[in-house]
Amino acid sequence: MTSVPRSTTVAVVVSHAIQHFAPLYRALTEHEVDLRVLFLSRSGLERYFDADFGLDVQWKSDVVTGYHHEFIADLPLRPGWRQPDVTRQMVTRTWAALDRLRPACVLVYGYRYAHSLAALAWCRRRGVPALMISDSELLGQRTPAVRAVKRLTLPHLMRSVSAFLTIGDNNEAYLANYGVPATRMFRTPYPTDETALRAVLAHRDKHRTAIRAELGIAPDALVALFAGKMISRKRPLDIADALRILTRTPRGPVDREIIVIMAGDGVLRATLDAVAAELGGALRMVGFADQERLPRLYAASDLYLHPAERDPHPLAVKEAVLCGLPVVVSDRVGSTGPTDDVRPGRNGRVHPVGDVDALARILGELRARPDVLARMAQESEKVIGDIELAASVDGFLRAVAHVRDTARRG
Template sequence: MMTQPRIAIVVSHPIQHFCPQYASLAAISDWQVKVFFASSMGKKAYHDKDFGHSLAWSSLSLDAFEHQFLSEEALPSSKNLDAPKLDHALMAYDPDVVVIYGYWQKVQRRALAWAVGAGKRIYYISDSELAHGAGGPKSWLKTLLLRRRLAPVSRFLTVGTWNEDFYRRVGAPVSKMTRMNFPIDIAAFDHALADSKELREKTRRELGFKPDDFVIATVGKLVPRKRQADLIRAVLIAKPEARLRALVIGSGPDEPALQTLVNGDERVRMCGFISPEALPALYLASDAYAHLSSYEPHSLAISEAIYCGLPVVLSDRCGSYGPSDDVEPGANGFVFPVGDVESLAGMLSRLAQSPSLRQRFAKRSLAYALDAQHQAHGEFLRIALTADGLWNT
């Protein structure tokens, strides 16, 4: 019988949707997991310039998995983030596998170098993709550099179709890829879904929506690349019989301009910043989800929306769609050319006026999301370790 493989996960700081995944992994007896945080940001309050106020997450589940803070300071999660104590901490833990998140930060490059020097397997996670367009000499040079940088990686834990296409472009063989998917806080969502009908009706009443309103949610910081104005404009130009309503969830520097665009129109609700704990109720109050970004590698909000059974309409610059991704065009959503407000309005109106289409899309969203989160909360690691000869049944 094989001994339990030891998994070291090196991450910048406690991240609200990853910590529940670590808790799920720690609850499985087939392996040992320890998470090494370079910063206490998130556990301790920090100022987010885009949201415009201080944040500290209350649902990190830190007591549910073994972890070590390599700094007690709330250091910013920048490219210069480093943890000189990491080498000693990894040596003491002596893992079989080191999981790293990209190569952008110094701490991740330190983890990569330590694992190479110690002869450990490296599992690599990123949201890199090609959905927002790539090409030219700069892109070609980056590809060559990435081929060299990623050569020591044992396995790529992928998050979607575009992500896998990116890895193939930089020379990673399919045999070294295992689909992980990005995790969400399934415990929080399952709690809300247990009383979904009652919670939906209560939330819609509080927001002032009528039973026959077709509510489209969008979640994210109010910054230019998120393009929430496109959804607002689509709702305002749609035919009245579609009864489109927008639920704009988030805060940020674009808020005054968006409020001016809305100009008090009752068809749009601006919610401001909403805590993760309160988000499930707003998804459940909605009939569809829209993501409008000009650049979005792989959206957490889309993963959350489909877990609530929502159809999705997203721009072609979002990396969450494909034949085996959160959104499969024509199966649980539509893709529109970024910035094309008329196309967006037409797709949303079509959903609003076709209950059978909505039901079919909703069923597909939920089925895919359940499988994706099963993978993300443990099955991916079992598959990866088995493929690498580190675990068997």
């Protein structure tokens, strides 16, 4: 694995503590990277109300442990971030912290917010290399006006970034579209809490049996899982409609019973509860699943479903693959590609967004073909080495080494 000198200070400027990045920060610190994470807000550390889930959410307390960090401000998250006085504080606090640290390079998360642009401006003024990571892709629909503005502004902005930590094939296609050469891209898959997943997978059969017994699901049933916010953008109702089609279709002699577990909450929950009652057991609503319960649901499942109309790179899809599950997604989910989490024709199937009949056909085939499902699961196992935390650490270190070498030559 690539290494960088301990004297290389890398500053990370980020809005707030994001749980799934904490494992990467800790792993980099263990690799003796002098990482300094600068947070603009304490939001998320305490219990807060998530409007999409429609309930209070509490992250694990260790989200800020195991790595150097500081809160350079305690600003409110959206919508307050659009206010002029908040924007000014973002800029001044970011510049002051970077002037004090004098890092060898700076990582920012995208370009949407003032603190990211302020960090890029600081890097440009001080001649310090800038790194960027984002989940941008070209799959989402954009108005002609938005596309025109991006075409005019983004190539210039991208040239100010020394290296990009890319998360997948669609993300790299987006960057290439705006002029970023492959030599400045370093694959750094989104990290997640793999420790919790591996702890469950070490006793997979036990958790599979326990969850199925708890939910009254037969051991030989084909169980598909959806986990996420029950909002229109995620299109969980497409899964319910596909189940309706399957329940109206007579089962063949080898067709397994198919049951979908839905974990999550949101504005569509009441509608989905009504559909679940109508389907008589084919749809099981289990509510919000925390970091302890969700890995057990992956262990109990045979397949993961994600029919969203736009989702740049959902963590639930990655976690499903890390658990060795085949995945079925819509063509608007950005996790697809020959070297990404979901590899069509191998560990995944892709259907046109909103095409419930196509989704039902895929599910119908998989419940009748356990051999196909087993091969897809084997392919997911092969993908794990490309997307696990070690790959994220390696991509980060290669990007830092690249900008250091480039700075020395320049």
